[in-house]
Amino acid sequence: MIKYFDLQKVNHSFEPQLSEAVQRVTRSGWYLLGPEVKNFEKEFSNYCGTKHCIGVGNGLDALRVIIMAYRELGILQEDDEIIIPANTYIASILAIISTGLKPILCEPTLKSCNIDPEQIERLITKKTKAIMVVHLYGRTADMQPIDKIAKRYSLKVIEDCAQAHGAIYNGKRCGNLGDAGGFSFYPAKNLGALGDGGAVTTNDDKLADCIRAIANYGSQEKYINIYKGINSRLDELQAAVLSVKLPRLDNENEKRRRIAQRYISEIKNPLVTLPYVNKWEEHVFHVFTLLTPHRKELQEYLLKQEITTLIHYPIAPHKQKAMEEYSHLQLPITEQIHREELSLPISPVMTDVEASKVIEAVNGFCK
Numbered sequence: 001m002i003k004y005f006d007l008q009k010v011n012h013s014f015e016p017q018l019s020e021a022v023q024r025v026t027r028s029g030w031y032l033l034g035p036e037v038k039n040f041e042k043e044f045s046n047y048c049g050t051k052h053c054i055g056v057g058n059g060l061d062a063l064r065v066i067i068m069a070y071r072e073l074g075i076l077q078e079d080d081e082i083i084i085p086a087n088t089y090i091a092s093i094l095a096i097i098s099t100g101l102k103p104i105l106c107e108p109t110l111k112s113c114n115i116d117p118e119q120i121e122r123l124i125t126k127k128t129k130a131i132m133v134v135h136l137y138g139r140t141a142d143m144q145p146i147d148k149i150a151k152r153y154s155l156k157v158i159e160d161c162a163q164a165h166g167a168i169y170n171g172k173r174c175g176n177l178g179d180a181g182g183f184s185f186y187p188a189k190n191l192g193a194l195g196d197g198g199a200v201t202t203n204d205d206k207l208a209d210c211i212r213a214i215a216n217y218g219s220q221e222k223y224i225n226i227y228k229g230i231n232s233r234l235d236e237l238q239a240a241v242l243s244v245k246l247p248r249l250d251n252e253n254e255k256r257r258r259i260a261q262r263y264i265s266e267i268k269n270p271l272v273t274l275p276y277v278n279k280w281e282e283h284v285f286h287v288f289t290l291l292t293p294h295r296k297e298l299q300e301y302l303l304k305q306e307i308t309t310l311i312h313y314p315i316a317p318h319k320q321k322a323m324e325e326y327s328h329l330q331l332p333i334t335e336q337i338h339r340e341e342l343s344l345p346i347s348p349v350m351t352d353v354e355a356s357k358v359i360e361a362v363n364g365f366c367k
């Protein structure tokens, strides 16, 4: 059986360093807001090229504390609007709703599955204060035209980097492409912890200070609370684990790219549309996506050949029960992606033989 993603094998490849790190923290007697988190924050901000990194509890909170901090700093207000790609994972949208702001859903392009810069401007109103780009599937959003629009209308640019650790656009890593970036270290992400974890990156000193306080009960000094904060901390154990895994991230992303390159050059089947790649460094292939109107048949066909695939994602956010008030929206590109997307196995531990089997199987699929 070729697994979609063999997480056990991925983490096993980091032994014995992973177990050593866990043991070091266990024995240290210090589990929160300590040297491991400080160290990882420094390493990760260096990696992303940003001035600051603040560890938080998960990727959703990373996005939430950015918005909460902008509210505390008077830059965002309740009911302000944030433009966001309609086909994102629902977490990005929930981050906006749960902090009292309004997500404005924007169509992606079919080619990139990222927000369509040409569709953004007509959605801008007096209430629009930010654009949240999502580097979906591991591909950076088309930042140049987005930055232009953001400058013209004085909008903040918030990046959802949960699927794109290490992706590079015009020489800069994601997390350093906007005003602030939110990362998730959910175990199956390109950089994954052994549980929940997240981080915010930014070059804005004030914002960083505010976020750090908000994530720790709104406190900078013990028992002195200056904001109505939350408890969302990256713990020492996860930080130690991430410090073991970060040095190999570029190498692992390269392995993903190599598989993607093979898929793109060797899969030849008129029934599937393969992802278009602009520059390889812009994509870290968290997910290898293809589009096909025959998704159900292809997925079953591959499963019969012992190849497991996933769908990212089966239901568009505006079609979810949780988002009923958005269900009237006409978003044909978004809906097509949710109807046709199928994700092939890809991971840094996947072998060439496995990739060949996937290629052969997809090529053998017919109606």
Ligand SMILES: *Cc1c(COP(=O)(O)O)cnc(C)c1O
Residues within 6 Å of the ligand: 058, 059, 060, 061, 088, 089, 091, 092, 134, 160, 162, 163, 184, 185, 186, 196, 197, 198
């Ligand atoms: C995983 C993910 C998140 C949320 O991360 P968690 O750590 O699960 O909270 C947010 N946005 C996107 C695009 C994601 O893929």
